[in-house]
Amino acid sequence: MLRFLIKFLLLVIVLVAITMLTAQWKLEKDVNSFARVIAPFADFKYESARIGLSGEVKLNSISVYIHSLSTSVEIGELRLFVGSLYDLAFFESNVRHNKLPENAHLILQDVLVPFNSSLLRALENNQTPDSFDLLSAAYCGDIDRIGIQEMESMGYDYLAFSSKEFYMLDKYSGSVVLNGSVDIEELLNLEYQVNIGGVLGWIESMEERAIGQNQPDIISPNLSLLELRIKDQGYNLKKAEYCAAKENVSTDEYYAGHEKKVHEMMSKSGIDMKESFKQAYLNFIKPESALLWFIQPKASFDFEGLKYYTFDELRSEVGLRVAVDGEPVTEFFDGWTPENFSDIANKELVQRAEKDPTKSRYKMVTVTRSYQNVIISRAEQYIDFKVRATRDDGMVYEGKLKKTSPKSLWITLRKQKGEVVIPLARTQIVKFEVYKEDRKTEE
Known part of the structure; x- marks a missing residue:
């Protein structure tokens, strides 16, 4: 009997070792x-990748260099869990078939995003500021929003953070719970915590419609709870010093x-x-x-009808609770409606235009899409893009670029009976075009 147990134990150890080695190889x-896959857009490198018996994946010392932004994002450690080793093996297949994991987590440690001119230009917001933008930038010189450029001027040369995100599926109620934290240096x-109800019912109704069952309406998920806790760790002081310098006053002033100024604009x-x-603000x-900041909307609340509520009605319907430094805020506004709040921007922008009518404050960015000629040697950069290839015999093939090789391009063509992938020899292609965005900026 003892000999049998020893053999059985050795067999279990061998099977576990094989399973771990297989899982490590697949990872x-x-x-x-x-x-x-992302090579045309970014260079992804890592020092090591490990998978534990629990199914948790760990990647250490990740570096992602984004070509278009000339920026390298560094991640000290990434930890991902979507279930056991068995769940992880079939995770991609389960997601494709709308099968959600019961629980999961994603943990990022020591993420560093350095600011440079390319990144700042890409994140610059040239849209007309809304009421929230203008209120945030009130009494801060002539700026109309606190954006990435302003944050750089405050002294932020980089963004460093760590985050923990957790997910849980409640099969009994059909809801999903998301919670976690983000700590930005x-x-x-x-x-935060977010509860979304009716997720399983929504998936079920989508599946029934997909197979042709009589399903008149798709059951949409609904937000059942949202809680945010925000602790300042230096931003408020940097913003105060930045804006005080623009107004030539002290931070207290x-x-x-x-x-x-906020009260004046709202009035x-x-x-x-x-x-x-006012005191809480x-x-x-x-x-x-x-x-x-906490809300727990009533089951009867309809977000689509948001614009028809007064503030007191909205506060009651969504169960709004707010506290600052542990002190509950019991009174807010008189006369607040979504229309009135949106009108803040209209009035403020008209007033600024009257003061300086000759100043062009905003840029118009026109985005168009069209086929653009691309050197065929760069075709591998446009996998999954819509492309058009003209062959030397005059035949034109238009579809999605599936893959490339040194001798051929494979293009997915849409036909009446479905899709078909055809190979085209590079030597026979006289013109290669990619369907891309073209941005034009006008003052």
């Missing part, structure tokens, strides 16, 4: 395959001037800030403030 194969710490649109809210914009 490295999948990571390298991912690196090849010298900026803020965010903790900036806080008072900003609150006064012009018929919104009156209550005194207790002052506390919120100061260093090391802590904000709690």
Whole structure:
């Protein structure tokens, strides 16, 4: 009997070792395959990849160089869990068949995103500012929003953060729970929880419609709870010093001037800030403030009808609770409606235009899509793009570029009975075009 148990134990150890080696081999194969897929856009490198008995995947010392932005994103450690080794093996297949994992997590440690001119240009917002933008930038010189350029001027040369994201599926209620935290160095710490109800019912209704069953309406998921906890970790002070310098005042004078300007802008649109809210807002914009924002909408609440609610009605329907530095905010506004809030931007922009009518403040960016000639030697950079290839016999093939090789291109063509992939010899292609965006900026 003892000999049998020893043999059985040795067999289990061997099977576990084989399973781990197979899982490790597949992990490295999948990571390298991912690196090849994104190679036209980014260089993905990592120091090591490991998978544990629990099924958790760990990648260490990741570097992602994004070609278009000339930026290298560094990640100290990435940890991913979507279930056991068995669940991980079939994760991709399960997702394709709308089978959600019961729980999962994604943990990123020591992520570093350095700012450079290419990244700043890419993230620059040239759209007309809305009311929220203008209120955030109130009493801050002549700027109309706090964007990435302004943050660089405040002294942010990079973005460094760590995050923990957790997911759980409640099969009994059919809802999904998301919670986690994001800790951004010298900026803020965010903790959140999101409950989304009706997810399984939504998937089921989609599947029934896909197979032709009588399903008149798709059952949409609904937000059942949202809780945010935001702790300032340096942003409020940097913003105060930046704006105070633009207004040539002290930081204390900036806080008072900003609150006064916000109240003035809202009053012009018929919104009156209550005194207790003014004090809460002052506390919120100061260093090391802590904000709690919680909603739990009623089952009867319809987000599509948001614009028809007054603030008090909206607060009641969504169960809004707010606290600043642990003190509940019980009074907010008089006269607030979505239309009035949107009108803040209209009135402020008209007033600024009247003061300086000759100044062109915004740029118009026109985005068009068209076929553009591309050197065929660069075809591998446009996998999954819509392309058009003209052969030397005059035949034109239009479809999605599936893959390439040194001698051929494979293009997916859409036919009446489905899709077909055909190979085209590079030597026979006289013209190769890619369907791409073209951006034109006008003052």
